[in-house]
Amino acid sequence: MDELMLDGNAIAGMLTEVFVVEMTTATMTCGNCGTSGAVGAMHVFRGAGIVMRCPYCDNALAKIVTDGTRMWMNFTGMQTLEITR
Amino acid sequence: MEGTTVLGRLTWQPADVTGVVAETQRVKTIAFDVPGWAGHRAGQHLDVRLTAEDGYQAERSYSIASAPNGTRVELTVVRIADGEVSPYLTDDLQPGDQIELRGPVGGYFVWEPPLGGPLLLVAGGSGVAPLMAMIRLRAAAGSDVNTRLLLSSRGWDDIIYQEELERLNGNGLTVVHTLTMSQPPGWAGYARRVDAEMLAEVAPGPAERPLVYICGPTPFVEAAAQALVHLGHQPEAIKTERFGPTGS
Amino acid sequence: MPPILSRGFRGRREDAPPGRVPPGQYVTRDFPVLSAGPTPHTPLERWDFTISGEVDEPRRWAWEEFRALPSEEITVDIHCVTKWSKLDTVWLGVRVDTLLEGIETSADYTVAFSDGGYTTNVPLEDLTGGKAWVAFSYDGEPLQPVHGGPARMLVPHLYFWKSAKWVRGLRLTAVDEPGFWETNGYHDYGDPWREQRYWGD
Numbered sequence: 172m173d174e175l176m177l178d179g180n181a182i183a184g185m186l187t188e189v190f191v192v193e194m195t196t197a198t199m200t201c202g203n204c205g206t207s208g209a210v211g212a213m214h215v216f217r218g219a220g221i222v223m224r225c226p227y228c229d230n231a232l233a234k235i236v237t238d239g240t241r242m243w244m245n246f247t248g249m250q251t252l253e254i255t256r
Numbered sequence: 257m258e259g260t261t262v263l264g265r266l267t268w269q270p271a272d273v274t275g276v277v278a279e280t281q282r283v284k285t286i287a288f289d290v291p292g293w294a295g296h297r298a299g300q301h302l303d304v305r306l307t308a309e310d311g312y313q314a315e316r317s318y319s320i321a322s323a324p325n326g327t328r329v330e331l332t333v334v335r336i337a338d339g340e341v342s343p344y345l346t347d348d349l350q351p352g353d354q355i356e357l358r359g360p361v362g363g364y365f366v367w368e369p370p371l372g373g374p375l376l377l378v379a380g381g382s383g384v385a386p387l388m389a390m391i392r393l394r395a396a397a398g399s400d401v402n403t404r405l406l407l408s409s410r411g412w413d414d415i416i417y418q419e420e421l422e423r424l425n426g427n428g429l430t431v432v433h434t435l436t437m438s439q440p441p442g443w444a445g446y447a448r449r450v451d452a453e454m455l456a457e458v459a460p461g462p463a464e465r466p467l468v469y470i471c472g473p474t475p476f477v478e479a480a481a482q483a484l485v486h487l488g489h490q491p492e493a494i495k496t497e498r499f500g501p502t503g504s
Numbered sequence: 505m506p507p508i509l510s511r512g513f514r515g516r517r518e519d520a521p522p523g524r525v526p527p528g529q530y531v532t533r534d535f536p537v538l539s540a541g542p543t544p545h546t547p548l549e550r551w552d553f554t555i556s557g558e559v560d561e562p563r564r565w566a567w568e569e570f571r572a573l574p575s576e577e578i579t580v581d582i583h584c585v586t587k588w589s590k591l592d593t594v595w596l597g598v599r600v601d602t603l604l605e606g607i608e609t610s611a612d613y614t615v616a617f618s619d620g621g622y623t624t625n626v627p628l629e630d631l632t633g634g635k636a637w638v639a640f641s642y643d644g645e646p647l648q649p650v651h652g653g654p655a656r657m658l659v660p661h662l663y664f665w666k667s668a669k670w671v672r673g674l675r676l677t678a679v680d681e682p683g684f685w686e687t688n689g690y691h692d693y694g695d696p697w698r699e700q701r702y703w704g705d
Contacts, residue, residue: 218665
């Protein structure tokens with residue numbers, strides 16, 4: 172367990188700015204192990220960019236990079252993202 | 257609509273410092289007036305952005321420590337000695353200054369009276385800030401829902417909001433302290449890090465199905481959450497907010 | 505709306521000799537830890553470093569074999585794409601040239617791969633000619649896990665995301681294969697002096 176690790180709450184502002192709806196209560200389903208959980212409970216790492224990982228299998232669910240204007244997002248590790256409008 | 261997160265303006269907006277109050281030797285609460293603040297829910301946080309004259313920027317997230325109250329927002333900040341942002345907030349900000357913030361954000365780590373209880377709030381150091389917003393909201397709403405706060409601090413003088421918590425103790429709220437590094441003479445309370453045994457004694461049993469909120473440094477949150485799951489609490493009933501290594 | 509200036513805010517930046525630091529970078533005395541995932545803890549008995557792909561014969565070194573290779577002390581500046589630079593960092597490492605000695609390849613590219621799944625692509629010529637190392641010591645101590653230990657790539661002339669932590673080998677490839685960050689917005693090459701941080705830079 173890494174003391175540097177955060178959770179989805181840490182990137183709530185960034186995500187909500189993009190998706191407009193509340194994101195920490197959105198549900199992610201892991202494409203690797205099939206576990207579902209709230210974005211707020213997902214593990215978040217800050218590397219060169221942001222990586223969101225499944226708390227059960229460490230699979231990279233999402234990668235996010237931004238230069239302040241452009242944002243690159245990869246969700247291929249996630250099977251489904253469920254948002255409530 | 258009940259339960260809907262109030263989405264504030266999701267862009268950076270100015271906030272005016274209205275007051276700075278020392279909570280402990282290293283911790284200050286900074287009060288802001290945020291024109292156009294759309295309100296917030298207890299447990300939410302906001303992002304702060306500082307910009308230097310040459311354009312250099314730094315951003316940090318801080319939990320909102322105050323209960324919803326018009327355009328007023330309070331942040332409780334621990335001064336990290338070599339920190340980039342916290343010493344500026346605790347040492348340099350004065351009433352009349354302006355900073356930028358974005359929020360409120362977060363609907364996951366939120367409590368309000370309709371969610372009911374019983375509540376178990378577990379805080380490591382400055383992790384008490386969002387839980388204090390919940391406690392303050394509970395008091396303002398006149399709720400007597402059974403609430404236990406287990407607050408871990410280094411020593412007596414490091415307890416944030418100590419006097420206010422003492423005043424609010426009662427009417428369904430129980431505050432339990434653990435002092436991990438130093439204890440005052442005659443201290444009869446817990447004197448170690450939060451562990452499974454302590455949680456078994458302090459927490460409502462799993463059969464009571466408490467709503468659990470844990471906030472603080474990542475290792476603290478991990479240990480407390482795992483202990484509660486081993487004690488039989490449902491993982492879905494445990495909400496966590498990790499602050500990273502330093503807890504702020 | 506332009507950002508609001510924060511009266512008196514400077515941040516924790518050090519001054520640097522002019523021309524020493526690439527554009528857009530700030531000097532720090534800290535060694536910030538950035539990570540794309542949890543810190544792996546591969547026991548040394550199970551660690552190995554391999555060179556595979558477009559090679560006549562793959563190579564493999566167990567930890568003792570790797571540490572028996574000639575190594576050298578290097579003092580370099582490192583530059584992270586998140587804008588911090590650290591000057592005069594001291595490492596011990598094995599030159600990639602040493603690892604590639606005697607290997608026949610027609611490959612022009614490499615992919616460094618790590619425990620935990622991280623990958624990053626670097627042209628072969630950017631790893632050779634004394635430009636890159638597999639480092640096992642930082643600042644006089646064995647490389648700590650949080651900083652990539654037991655061994656990491658050290659490619660100081662490129663942004664530091666190209667210096668893969670927890671490296672386990674190099675795969676030599678005929679074509680460029682963008683890695684973990686290069687497939688998601690970060691520049692394929694990453695020269696700090698031309699400020700090649702993101703796609704299109």
